[in-house]
Amino acid sequence: EEKVNYILKHYEGTKNYHNFTSGVRPTDTNAKRHMTYFRSGGILTLNGRQYISLQVHGQSFMIHQIRKMVGLVVWILRYNMDPTTTFEKAFSQEKLSLPIAPAVGLLMRQVVYAYYNSRNDHVENLDMSYSQAEFEQFRIEKILPEVERREREEGQTLRFLKQLSEMRNLWLSPSAEISTQRPRNKELMQDRRTRNGRK
Numbered sequence: 001e002e003k004v005n006y007i008l009k010h011y012e013g014t015k016n017y018h019n020f021t022s023g024v025r026p027t028d029t030n031a032k033r034h035m036t037y038f039r040s041g042g043i044l045t046l047n048g049r050q051y052i053s054l055q056v057h058g059q060s061f062m063i064h065q066i067r068k069m070v071g072l073v074v075w076i077l078r079y080n081m082d083p084t085t086t087f088e089k090a091f092s093q094e095k096l097s098l099p100i101a102p103a104v105g106l107l108m109r110q111v112v113y114a115y116y117n118s119r120n121d122h123v124e125n126l127d128m129s130y131s132q133a134e135f136e137q138f139r140i141e142k143i144l145p146e147v148e149r150r151e152r153e154e155g156q157t158l159r160f161l162k163q164l165s166e167m168r169n170l171w172l173s174p175s176a177e178i179s180t181q182r183p184r185n186k187e188l189m190q191d192r193r194t195r196n197g198r199k
Contacts, residue, residue: 008038010087021062026093046148071099102156105147
């Protein structure tokens with residue numbers, strides 16, 4: 001976890017995230033995003049499998065941003081890339097392709113209105129923390145088992161790791177392009193029938 005946290009810390013602060021989304025140029029104002037916190041939330045064991053929880057706190061996020069942030073961390077860890085030079089390149093003005101991690105397991109845990117509250121002290125603060133206990137119970141009892149079930153049946157992470165290997169030398173390259181779409185339902189059903197010994 002120490003190594004993971006060291007890598008995640010590179011995201012903290014204000015950076016140019018144009019490579020972590022689509023349709024945004026490096027010179028666009030909305031490419032700049034501020035992350036206040038990104039750390040490991042510990043190891044979870046679900047149905048005999050281990051998962052690592054990652055927690056990020058930022059002012060706002062763009063489409064695919066968090067998935068690409070996680071994808072890049074996995075690439076750095078799996079192939080022992082140098083974090084400093086990797087992030088310098090990823091946050092540069094050059095348009096590059098980054099690996100995108102599966103969306104399964106990605107969820108918003110809390111909405112924080114710190115900036116809004118600081119600018120509007122004449123009205124009652126917006127605070128959603130009162131619902132955290134109920135949400136945490138729902139996350140443990142409902143969301144996490146569903147995440148584990150989908151991962152076990154669909155194998156999205158295994159497909160992502162295979163893709164990561166196939167494109168290993170092309171990530172962070174201007175020419176790298178690969179489809180990251182989920183298989184169609186028909187393909188998923190075929191995979192399940194094959195694994196169950198049916199055709």
